[in-house]
Amino acid sequence: MGGHALSSPEAASPEAASPEAASSEAASPEAGWQVSVCVYCASRPVDERYVHLAGEVGASIAKRGWTLVSGGGRVSMMGEVARSARSGGARTVGVIPRELVDREVADTEADELLVVDTMRERKGLMDAHATAFLALPGGIGTCEELFEVWTSRYIGMHDKPVVILDPDGHYRGLLDWVRELVGSGFASQRSLDALTVVTDVEAALDACAG
Structure with missing residues (x-):
């Protein structure tokens, strides 16, 4: 791959950090843009x-x-996930808070590395650059990111695929709890329908393609 860029979010687009940008036509495959998968893990x-x-x-x-x-x-x-994608020739975009860059955990080999001040800015830019969202097994941060894009899809703020790849039941307890919420009236079946859960990689990416 070629060189990589380290930049502030302003260098990307002025509206990139807003939730509305994540659902804009310019970020959709139908508008002729390449599929860009935001992976949470x-x-x-x-x-x-x-x-x-x-x-x-x-x-x-x-x-x-x-x-x-x-x-x-x-x-x-x-x-x-970033190293493997680049090894295969994919373009990689990373969005990271400045504090984590200072801790020397940034993916400085990314083709584009956007440095932001807050976690909210981070999520906004990740959303804006993505045409689909894929959650792999993860912890509290992964769940928080997943729930935000899942909720915003459910309420109609975007129509991008939201997918969980769960080959070994990592999210079973969480999904069972959400089903209980549906059963008790705290959530609707439509919220579950806004999420795709699969167990193998190719099925996950097929779902991301829309």
């Missing part, structure tokens, strides 16, 4: 099988000629 040390899963996802994104959007870290699953 762990950045903490985890079992090697999850790191391998992230690598599979990155390689498969590259095989399809797509772009990867990530949280801009170079460690654990987050780092592996």
Whole structure:
């Protein structure tokens, strides 16, 4: 791959950090843009099988000629999905808070690395650069990111695919709880219908293609 860029969000687009930008026509495949998958996953040390899963996802994104959007870290699953995508020839865009850059965990090999001041800015730019969202096994941060794009799809703020790749039941408890919310009236079946849950990599990317 060629060189990489380290820049502030202003260098991307003036509206990029807004939630509305994430659902704009310019970010949709129908408008002629390449598929760009925003992958949410762990950045903490985890079992090697999850790191391998992230690598599979990155390689498969590259095989399809797509772009990867990530949280801009170079460690654990987050780092592996980006490295594998680049190894296969994919373009990678990372969005990372300045504090994490200062801790030297930034994916400085990203084709475009956007540095922001807050987590809200980070999520806004990741949304704006993506045409689909894919959650791999992760922790609280991954769940928070997932719930935001899931909720915004459910209420009609965007129509981009929101997909969970869960090969071993990592999210089973969470999804069972949401089904309980539906049963008790705190959530609707339509909210569950806004989410796609699959168990293998290719099915996940097929769902991301819309």
